Amino acid sequence: MSVARHPVEADDWECKRVKGMASPILGFSDKDKVGTIQPHNDALVVTLRIGGYDVRRVLVDQGSAVEVMYHDLYKGLKLRPEDLTAYNPPLVSFEGKTVILKGQIRLLIQTDSNIVEVDFIVVDAYSPYTAIVARPWLHTLEAVSSTLHQKVKYPSEGQVKEVVGDQAMARQCMERFFQVGSELSPQEKEKLIDFLRKNVDVFAWDAYEASGVVLNFICHHLNVSPVVTPKKQPPRRLSKEHADAMREEVMKLKKAGAIKEVFYLEWLANTVVVKKKSGKWRVCVDCTDLNKACPKDPFPMPQIN
Known part of the structure; x- marks a missing residue:
């Protein structure tokens, strides 16, 4: 029996070719916990680009077999009934109730340079989430998710790329609720709850969602005494951790349009x-000097003779 052997150069080239074609190994370690709050029981909530728009409050649920779009996102994407196709199988909620379905629509989900077509079932029901992405999206992207590490990892161009979850957003989704008066009759309570569910998209649950406020409609002015000289506090040095937290918060507020940069500083x-x-981290502003300059009026109503 004779054994043929490739030249060394050919073996080396073949090994390099196989390595270049091999997919990177996807996994999680303690390093992936850095930047997360541990221990926790938070869901994995991310921001994804769906249908050409950056969509927040998207739940990654590897236990679900279908992708779901809720009414908030349906309205936000300005979809119409004629954009939907029929979807007949019933959908059961976590409470065991049958959910009303509007239909099904196919949209693109983009993560970095990767684009995946996903069939969303449009549901006419309230949810703190805008959408749910499930196993079909994860499997098509060849991705793995970890709620513990708050990440989705997927292979792309020979590298491992990540979609990082937002724990603060996940906790806000769990805390979004309305308090309804206990003295309301059952009929009034049912009508009010139905009204709130249909109009939940008009409420801003944090400062980052209250963008685009028209100043001609509402604007708050401080009642600063005209005789007070504006004061500039001497700058304080922040630690790197505090400075990073402050910079991140300012960028979020600027992006939401809640604040803007000015160059004619008086205060x-x-x-x-x-x-x-x-x-x-909570970022506050030291308004000690400004509070002293705002006179307090204990009688907001004019004097009545």
């Missing part, structure tokens, strides 16, 4: 960074 106040119970 200057330092930021104060405080850690919340959740482990996140």
Whole structure:
């Protein structure tokens, strides 16, 4: 028996070719926990580009077999009934109730340079999430998700890329609720709850969702005494951790249009960074001097003779 052997150069070239074609290994380690709040029981909530728009509050649920779009996103994407195709199988909610379906629509989900076509079932029901992406999206993207590490990892162009979850957003989704008066009759309570569910998209649950406020419609002015000289506080040095938290918060507020940058400073106040119970940072402004300059009026109503 004779054994043929490729030249060394051919073997080397073949190994390099196989390595180049092999998909990267997807996995999670303790390094992936960095930047997350541990321990936790948070869901994996991400921001994805769906139908050409950046969509927040998307739940990644590897236990679900279908992708779901809720009414908020349906309205936000300005979809119409004629855009939908029929979807006959019934859908049962977590409470065991049959959910009303509007139909089905195919949209593109983009993660970095990867684009996947996904069939969404449009549901006419309230949810704190805008959509749910499930196993079909994960499998098509060849991705793995981890709620513990708050990440989705997927192979792309020979590299491992990530979609990072937002724990703060996940906790807000779990905390979104209305308090309804206990003295309302059952009929009034049912009507009010139905009204709130249909119009839940008009409520801003945090400062980042309250963007685009028209100043001609509403604008708040401080009652600063005209005799007070504007004061500029001397700058305070922030630690790197505090400075990063402050910079991130300012960029979020600027993106939402809640604040804007000015270059004609009269008042200057330092930021104060405080850690919340959740482990996140709260960025405040030291308005001590400004509060002293705003006279307090104990009689807001005019004097009546």
